[in-house]
Amino acid sequence: MATATKTVSEEEEEVTTVKVNGSAVNGVPPVFTSSRELKVVFVLGGPGSGKGTQCSKIVETFGFVHLSAGDLLRAEIKSGNENGNMIQNMIKEGKIVPAEVTVKLLQKAMEESENDKFLIDGFPRNEENRAIFESVTGIEPQFILFFDCPEQEMERRLLGRNQGRVDDNIETIRKRFKVFVESSIPVVDYYETSGKVNKIDATKSVDKVFDSIRPLFDCFNHVSSNGYEEELTEAIKQHNINGSAVAITN
Numbered sequence: 001m002a003t004a005t006k007t008v009s010e011e012e013e014e015v016t017t018v019k020v021n022g023s024a025v026n027g028v029p030p031v032f033t034s035s036r037e038l039k040v041v042f043v044l045g046g047p048g049s050g051k052g053t054q055c056s057k058i059v060e061t062f063g064f065v066h067l068s069a070g071d072l073l074r075a076e077i078k079s080g081n082e083n084g085n086m087i088q089n090m091i092k093e094g095k096i097v098p099a100e101v102t103v104k105l106l107q108k109a110m111e112e113s114e115n116d117k118f119l120i121d122g123f124p125r126n127e128e129n130r131a132i133f134e135s136v137t138g139i140e141p142q143f144i145l146f147f148d149c150p151e152q153e154m155e156r157r158l159l160g161r162n163q164g165r166v167d168d169n170i171e172t173i174r175k176r177f178k179v180f181v182e183s184s185i186p187v188v189d190y191y192e193t194s195g196k197v198n199k200i201d202a203t204k205s206v207d208k209v210f211d212s213i214r215p216l217f218d219c220f221n222h223v224s225s226n227g228y229e230e231e232l233t234e235a236i237k238q239h240n241i242n243g244s245a246v247a248i249t250n
């Protein structure tokens with residue numbers, strides 16, 4: 001008689017062969033257990049550049065799930081998890097939490113969601129984040145949104161944010177800016193080499209910034225006869241022609 005119980009070898013088989021977006025990295029298959037084709041957009045930019053604000057608008061209009069790495073880490077502190085103290089101290093100092101911790105939280109959130117389109121906000125923050133995310137999930141981002149904003153404006157916004165965050169004080173803000181330039185900009189540079197970065201002028205009003213982002217997401221709502229990939233490639237090309245070609249200013 002057939003039974004629902006899987007043998008150990010069947011379970012091993014499932015974990016190693018049923019995986020997102022496929023490819024093994026350095027011969028080690030991703031350990032992601034979902035079989036959905038997930039679409040991920042990384043949203044990067046300095047602290048206070050407006051990433052979270054725009055992610056909310058993208059969620060409303062284009063049906064993505066917003067995963068803020070910072071929010072997931074702050075929830076972990078609140079949950080009383082054993083890593084909580086370490087995470088709290090890192091955030092207070094503006095340092096980057098070890099990749100294993102953040103990737104695990106992102107992975108869990110994606111696996112628990114029934115959606116297949118994710119905005120990952122504020123991650124990857126350094127090369128270690130990027131490499132570990134890629135090797136664990138096997139996911140390559142569709143593209144990168146990079147919010148370009150001068151430090152003076154980001155500082156003004158952060159000091160006015162009023163969310164009671166332990167890191168929105170001038171001393172920690174300065175440390176976060178330094179970490180951003182030294183560790184996060186190299187990730188943007190990495191993706192620039194594969195033409196995946198879409199630079200956004202984040203100094204404009206919230207609505208104007210959203211207007212410049214919108215065309216990059218339209219293809220997720222209406223797929224032309226050319227197909228989604230072609231439509232996205234064309235949107236990125238147009239975005240760059242329209243004067244936002246990538247030139248990292250920091």
Ligand SMILES: Nc1ncnc2c1ncn2[C@@H]1O[C@H](COP(=O)(O)OP(=O)(O)O)[C@@H](O)[C@H]1O
Nearest residue numbers: 047048049050051052053157160161204205206
């Ligand atoms: N385009 C904008 N112009 C002015 N203020 C903004 C703009 N976008 C966001 N803000 C404000 O700046 C602060 C930081 O924005 P937020 O979205 O939290 O940034 P991030 O997620 O990049 O840290 C918030 O108080 C937000 O309301």
Ligand SMILES: O=c1ccn([C@@H]2O[C@H](COP(=O)(O)OP(=O)(O)O)[C@@H](O)[C@H]2O)c(=O)[nH]1
Nearest residue numbers: 047048069070090091094095096097122123
């Ligand atoms: O992938 C991440 C995302 C966030 N953080 C920590 O969380 C803080 C706040 O990040 P968040 O993205 O919430 O805020 P932002 O600095 O972009 O305003 C950072 O300074 C880091 O200390 C981290 O270590 N890894």
